[in-house]
Amino acid sequence: MFPTPGPLARRANFYHQFAQFIAAGLGVTGALKQLHRAPPGREYRAPVEAVLRDLAAGNTFAEALQQRGEWLAPFDLALVRAGEHSGRLDAALRSLARHYEERAALARRLLADLAYPVLLLHAAALLLPVPGLLGPGGVGGYVLNVLVILVPAYAVALSALLLSRRRNSGWGRPVLERVLHGIPLVGAGRRHLALGRCAAALEALITAGVGIVEAWPLAAAASGSLALQREVADWPTRLAAGRTPAELLAQGKIFPELFVNQYHTGELTGALDDTLRRLADYHTNEGTQRLRLAAQWFPRLLYGVIAAWIAWRVIAFWSGYFEQINSVL
Incomplete structure (x- = not known):
């Protein structure tokens, strides 16, 4: 859906x-x-x-x-499993409630801000080809010009819809994650939120007495990020061999320097639970702010593109019109 x-x-x-x-x-x-x-x-x-x-x-x-x-969604299931495993199911459910409340608020804001650019696009698609009705193409040419404008726009929208519907499937999730992570603000926001969920789940599991070898894969699954899950997939074997999570974090490329350094400090000082709580709060706040900015700027960018396209079409029409007059004169 x-x-x-x-x-x-x-x-x-x-x-x-x-x-x-x-x-x-x-x-x-x-x-x-x-x-x-x-x-x-x-x-x-x-x-x-x-x-x-x-x-x-x-x-x-x-x-x-x-x-x-x-x-x-796989993210929901992983977080519920981590909450059940740690004995803090209510906290996991509250985290999921906040997650979906924020997504609903972003969706409302995005749809409201998109309403005018979408209306403008349809108005332009219907009005700009009107002069073509007087040309040799007639009504058929007018309809063709309208379709040339609207069909690509609808194709993009339907592709996004199809990809979102397949976001829980085997091929849909990796493709969607790569696409979204390449979008400015959206990609950074999603990465921050994934790190925040990972830190929160890890803190809950460790506090409940779950061993670090078992806790890390569960926390990575609760993050909802396939990249994080791949990063820690072989950690249980390496941790069982005597490596520490701080060492593995420093050797990887997924976790940012702040996360690595803070985790290392918490591990050395014995205050890992407090460190993870602070990391969860920081990354959650950073991710939320970036997604809010993306929801504000994407409709503005779309409006600017549509307005620029309309201006180009108007200029092209009048330029052609005056060229025809000059050729006659």
């Missing part, structure tokens, strides 16, 4: 209610029963009912969610 504000807000509400029920002591099954009675949207009733059946059959919560296929 394309990430429009409505579904994102309902997903945020689902996780927020879930976290509240867990914090109130209802447990996973009790919380799901309450959500089944009063879901944030009708589309949640059937998946929640299926999860309840799987829990009754003896599956863990993470296993029951995994059997729902693409109902949950």
